[in-house]
Amino acid sequence: MGPNVVLVTGVSRFLGGHLAARLAADPSVRRVLGVDTVQPGRDLLRRMGRTEFVRADIRNPLISKVIANAQVDTVVHAAVNSHSGPGGRATTKEMNVIGTMQLLAACQQSPLVRKVVVRSTCAVYGSSSRDPAVFTEEMEPKDLPSSGYAKDAVEIEGYVRGFGRRRPDVDITTLRFSNLIGPRIDAVLSRYFALPVVPTVLGFDARLQMLHSEDALAVLERATMVDRPGVFNVAGDGVLMLSQAIRRAGRVAMPLPSTAVLPLTQFFRSARLVDFSSEQLRYLNFGRVLDTTRLREEFGFTPRWTTQQAFDDFVRGRGLRPVIDKENILALERGAGDLLAKLR
Numbered sequence: 001m002g003p004n005v006v007l008v009t010g011v012s013r014f015l016g017g018h019l020a021a022r023l024a025a026d027p028s029v030r031r032v033l034g035v036d037t038v039q040p041g042r043d044l045l046r047r048m049g050r051t052e053f054v055r056a057d058i059r060n061p062l063i064s065k066v067i068a069n070a071q072v073d074t075v076v077h078a079a080v081n082s083h084s085g086p087g088g089r090a091t092t093k094e095m096n097v098i099g100t101m102q103l104l105a106a107c108q109q110s111p112l113v114r115k116v117v118v119r120s121t122c123a124v125y126g127s128s129s130r131d132p133a134v135f136t137e138e139m140e141p142k143d144l145p146s147s148g149y150a151k152d153a154v155e156i157e158g159y160v161r162g163f164g165r166r167r168p169d170v171d172i173t174t175l176r177f178s179n180l181i182g183p184r185i186d187a188v189l190s191r192y193f194a195l196p197v198v199p200t201v202l203g204f205d206a207r208l209q210m211l212h213s214e215d216a217l218a219v220l221e222r223a224t225m226v227d228r229p230g231v232f233n234v235a236g237d238g239v240l241m242l243s244q245a246i247r248r249a250g251r252v253a254m255p256l257p258s259t260a261v262l263p264l265t266q267f268f269r270s271a272r273l274v275d276f277s278s279e280q281l282r283y284l285n286f287g288r289v290l291d292t293t294r295l296r297e298e299f300g301f302t303p304r305w306t307t308q309q310a311f312d313d314f315v316r317g318r319g320l321r322p323v324i325d326k327e328n329i330l331a332l333e334r335g336a337g338d339l340l341a342k343l344r
Helices: 014-024 040-048 063-070 090-108 148-166 188-194 213-223 241-246 258-270 277-286 293-299 305-316 326-343
Strands: 006-011 031-035 052-055 074-077 115-121 172-176 177-181 197-201 211-212 230-234 252-256
Touching: 006 014, 006 063, 014 031, 014 040, 014 213, 031 063, 063 090, 074 090, 074 213, 090 115, 090 148, 115 148, 115 213, 148 172, 148 211, 148 277, 172 213, 177 188, 177 213, 177 305, 188 305, 197 241, 197 277, 211 213, 211 305, 213 230, 213 277, 213 293, 230 293, 241 305, 252 258
Parallel strands: 006 031, 006 074, 031 052, 074 115, 115 172, 172 230, 177 211, 197 252
Antiparallel strands: none
């Protein structure tokens, strides 16, 4: 049975807003409510069509009144935020963790809620030198995330499991997204690879698996419209090494000793260039790869873009040009070859 009244959190950002737009365009969905603390931008608001925007803070218990009064039967929690907002890390953690707690409490009180979809992240697996080659949904992290967005996600999934025990009649779908990339989304990796000179940790070359933002939207839409309870890894097929990705983006790698990377990333954060955290640095050291068998066979979804295709689409869509012109490099190589020939 499809949803009747859907509430989507985080509609001022890409995933929440564009998901609400897709659901509002579906005539089988009677009503779509979009919740956030700030109103979406004008263009996104126009795309959202008949979505009813509700300015509300999910940290406030009043969210239960919104759910009850609108007779919501499906809740999509897309408001989990990976980078720090204006209030800093403390405010982001409060929005992620306390907001999820209040939202689940509101769902628990409503007898009409029958489905909850949660946007989570593969960061719950952590990143370490002891990681397996591929993570399945049943695996536990070798080193539990101790800070940042990854720690928030671990706590959020714990609250989601608790809600499931208290309301076994509710279908819960938890989607562990790989790192998002694409021409239309502002994410940590997209900012990182847009830097002209990309800092890396000397001696490491992480395995990166990415998910195109359009695939992320498609899987959220399917989870909302079709009953597929469970926990699912969501990622594009294939892997890119960090060094390969830097070359494909036309950037210049700057390998640094690990002691020098942290001060540099702190500078990037203060300058609002890239919102690095210690957990993201560990990811750029070791990487992370997901097994998506359950996504294809049980959930019934295969991402349209592979990791490489998603990354190349990001490079094309953002119009990234090589920092060092290929023609100049070729000219230098020809000049060096001519010089060597003369010396001989």
